Amino acid sequence: MQFAAKGHRVTGADVDAGVVASVNDGVAPFPGEEGLQERLKEAVADGRLTATTDTAAAVAGAEAVVLVVPLFVDPRGEPDFGSMDRATRAVAAGLRPGTLVSYETTLPVGTTRDRWAPLLEEGSGLAAERDFSLVFSPERVLTGRVFADLRRYPKLVGGIGPASAKDGTRFYECVLDFDVRDDLPRDNGVWDLGSAEAAELAKLAETTYRDVNIALANQFARFADRAGIDAEAVIEACNTQPYSHIHRPGIAVGGHCIPVYPRMYLWNDPEAGLVRTARETNEGMPDYAVELLAETYGDLEGAEVLVLGAAYRGGVKETAFSGVFPTVQALRRHGARPYVSDPLYEPAELEALGLPPHTGQPVTAAVLQADHAAYRELAAEQLPSVRVLVDGRRVTDPALWAGVRRVVIGDGAVQR
Structure with missing residues (x-):
């Protein structure tokens, strides 16, 4: 909804057909998020937001892809990458040259470069940093006040290389708004941390x-x-x-x-x-x-x-x-x-x-x-x-x- 509010055409992809149907009907699939229902209904009505279960097709028509699939750990503390692996392979199946892929799901250090980049390259036949851009940019929002938090906190970005970092920074500058803050060491906005690992x-x-x-x-x-x-x-x-x-x-x-x-x-x-x-x-x-x-x-x-x-x-x-x-x-x-x-x-x-x-x-x-x-x-x-x-x-x-x-x-x- 934040991206759509900035005038971009957004497609939401999910494996849950019920969630997809709810979004396409203009009904927020979860309650309690301030401002979401009103914005959702308006964006769906004017065609800025649609949803689908066909992730690969959605990726094929996108200039930027943002992944927010949850990643959990098992009782032993081992990350369960299963859902993210499947989502990444679905993205790879539709990936085109020139696309930006941004992971916002919180990850162990090194995952973007060492796990997602090879999976994307294997499934698409493209090379990360050369043919497509790849960044990690963590969510820093709290449920119930997401729109406010997106404005308040700097957006952190780390690319697998300088070209990716540049594309990631440009993308988030185009889709986010930022409040003016005097309590930060530098201007609020998008902060390039220098590498995916740092982010x-x-x-x-x-x-x-x-x-x-x-x-x-x-x-x-x-x-x-x-x-x-x-x-x-x-x-x-x-x-x-x-x-x-x-x-x-x-x-x-x-x-x-x-x-x-x-x-x-x-x-x-x-x-x-x-x-x-x-x-x-x-x-x-x-x-x-x-x-x-x-x-x-x-x-x-x-x-x-x-x-x-x-x-x-x-x-x-x-x-x-x-x-x-x-x-x-x-x-x-x-x-x-x-x-x-x-x-x-x-x-x-x-x-x-x-x-x-x-x-x-x-x-x-x-x-x-x-x-x-x-x-x-x-x-x-x-x-x-x-x-x-x-x-x-x-x-x-x-x-x-x-x-x-x-x-x-x-x-x-x-x-x-």
Whole structure:
């Protein structure tokens, strides 16, 4: 939609026929993205945007190709390149001389040059850098505010050679808008980082930093619970000093990025013990939240517990690596009977995700997993049989939970 808004004719390609049909009908295939539905309907109506399942045909008619197919890692931390390999071969089948190919999917360092370039060359008979341009340019946007983030942050580009870098820079200058910013070392816009590898590392580095930062905040929170200290007050005080930017602690780190990309970095740099420890710390927070519940509630065997929030973060209908899954598993290990509710999901949708939906069953405990805005108004009277609430995101109003043991991760009110 951003590209189409700049006057370009855009074709979206996807293997999901339902997504393609939705786009061609002018209906956003996912809710919650600010400004998307209005722009989509207009662009489809005037012919600037169409969608297809025939990727090769779409590539054959394109001057630039942008790939955003997700790349995940398996439980051992190994990247699963299967979907990206298939997408790359489909692109290669339609690739013509003079085309720019840009990978925006976050990748391990070296993937663009060492994996995608050979696949594209093999499938097309063309040579990268000589016959077509190839760059890596990472997405740096957050779901729900994509258009704003595209304007705010510099667009990073790294080519496999100078010709590719030049073409990639020119393309993104033609399809993006940038806000004026005075807090950058150089003008906002497209930044050529000098190589595909540098751009790949930049994306991994900024995401891994966030994971390590959150892990540090979680470590502070766990200590604060033992020491009877409010970690959030401490963090707020620390962050008044310009060299400190400690993130907030919480029950889980979810989404497509932070739980995944540090694993990709570790695949490149297996000796990065700090990164590995941070990832393990964050992965352990759902268990920690359930332990807090058990210590406050007592034996959870047979207890019916409601998990509030299936989404990985508030306001987003997305469960990628959501903390709901390990939280439900931890409750079951303690012998509890968990249920899940979420204002964005119907019970049938939760069932399809393998989550037991809450349909009015009485529950005696609750664990808040997602920071939906609706939970700020949630009150004890809406869950009248609940004796203990563990707020994993510090969003509930204590005044609304009189008579209930309310436990907040890191507030130190329940010393361990």
